[in-house]
Amino acid sequence: MVVKVYGPAYASTKRVITCFVEKEIQYEVVDVNVFKGQNTTPEYLQLQPFGVLPVIQDGDYTLYESRAIIRYYAEKYKSQGTELLGTTMEERGLVEQWLEVEAHNFQPPLYDLVVQVLFGPKLGVVPDQKRIKEDEEKLACVLDVYEQRLSTSKYLAGDSFSLADLSHLPFGQFLMTGLGKEYMIRDRKHVSAWWDDISNRPSWKKVLQLYPPAV
Amino acid sequence: MVVKVYGPAYASTKRVITCFVEKEIQYEVVDVNVFKGQNTTPEYLQLQPFGVLPVIQDGDYTLYESRAIIRYYAEKYKSQGTELLGTTMEERGLVEQWLEVEAHNFQPPLYDLVVQVLFGPKLGVVPDQKRIKEDEEKLACVLDVYEQRLSTSKYLAGDSFSLADLSHLPFGQFLMTGLGKEYMIRDRKHVSAWWDDISNRPSWKKVLQLYPPAV
Incomplete structure (x- = not known):
């Protein structure tokens, strides 16, 4: 399953993608242009009701808030790629x-x-x-x-x-x-x-x- | 080991103590009066260098930031008291x-x-x-x-x-x-x-x- 990550041009999304690279997780990006208001369309607000970036979709699992996403994937793929949560x-x-x-x-x-x-x-x-x-x-x-x-x-x-x-x-x-x-x-x-x-x-x-x- | 928690009068510290009660963790409180500047003494800054509340001491382990503390204890005592981190x-x-x-x-x-x-x-x-x-x-x-x-x-x-x-x-x-x-x-x-x-x-x-x- 390839994880979709929205808004790679923006800083908080880069937090998530850097974690994916460290953990060797396959992903694909979906562009969102904040300056064109693409973060406040009804479709986007369905995924992220506060209208901010990033959000991910992993099959039918949707998660937002960059620091929540990186914690989730660092734990889920604990034994893959770089250990990012400490060893104790x-x-x-x-x-x-x-x-x-x-x-x-x-x-x-x-x-x-x-x-x-x-x-x-x-x-x-x-x-x-x-x-x-x-x-x-x-x-x-x-x-x-x-x-x-x-x-x-x-x-x-x-x-x-x-x-x-x-x-x-x-x-x-x-x-x-x-x-x-x-x-x-x-x-x-x-x-x-x-x-x-x-x-x-x-x-x-x-x-x-x-x-x-x-x- | 009884956990020491600093500043029970303040809101963020109450986040920690509520977690302790839910998890049935023994604790003792240490008063800190912000209005008297007790959060900026050299002794306090040794524990919490930003001069804010709360901070805990658990034996020789010191931890600050209320939401970090509650995550740590909810995980450490996962099978004790209320489950607070979800089951999956x-x-x-x-x-x-x-x-x-x-x-x-x-x-x-x-x-x-x-x-x-x-x-x-x-x-x-x-x-x-x-x-x-x-x-x-x-x-x-x-x-x-x-x-x-x-x-x-x-x-x-x-x-x-x-x-x-x-x-x-x-x-x-x-x-x-x-x-x-x-x-x-x-x-x-x-x-x-x-x-x-x-x-x-x-x-x-x-x-x-x-x-x-x-x-």
């Missing part, structure tokens, strides 16, 4: 902890920066400089905690690459290219080494090459 | 999906309402009426999706109460009492029945009784 229950606990930190501390200010700086102008919205400054300050505090953590641990949840690291790739990439804020990573020695490690994985390089970003 | 991998996928919806769609506007209406005045901040209106509109759209889902499914992830439902209790409670916006639940027939069901569980009633809210 305590390691998995830490994978869950850092997945939550990514979702609640790392992504929100970075998502807002992306909306303000990259999407805003495309939609005719003037970027709010005060908000951009606040977002960057919040993100800097978060990355300071990461710097400390990564000075004693090769990856966020321990000695091995996991979903917690993988989950940072799509929005972390915006710092390095679209937003031109690579100094936020480069100014922090351990964060910088970690970023080089995870962003050079063949899975991420393949996903970036196959699916250019929407903006 | 596909059910667990849906539990994960609705946990993510709670975290990314339900909680953010509601958290902002709580900060604006309940915490703000205590900290000398004048509530922003425009923002309050926007939060309520966003939350109404989210609850409309819930109404549709709960018209065909007894609980969010399927036929059984799970972490996905449990996770809504602490902030859902603010709608019913502190914020005085119970109509947002009562105006939706299936959401209303679901709320009555989950909020009348002995676990939640016990947690509410034992640990009065901070505001």
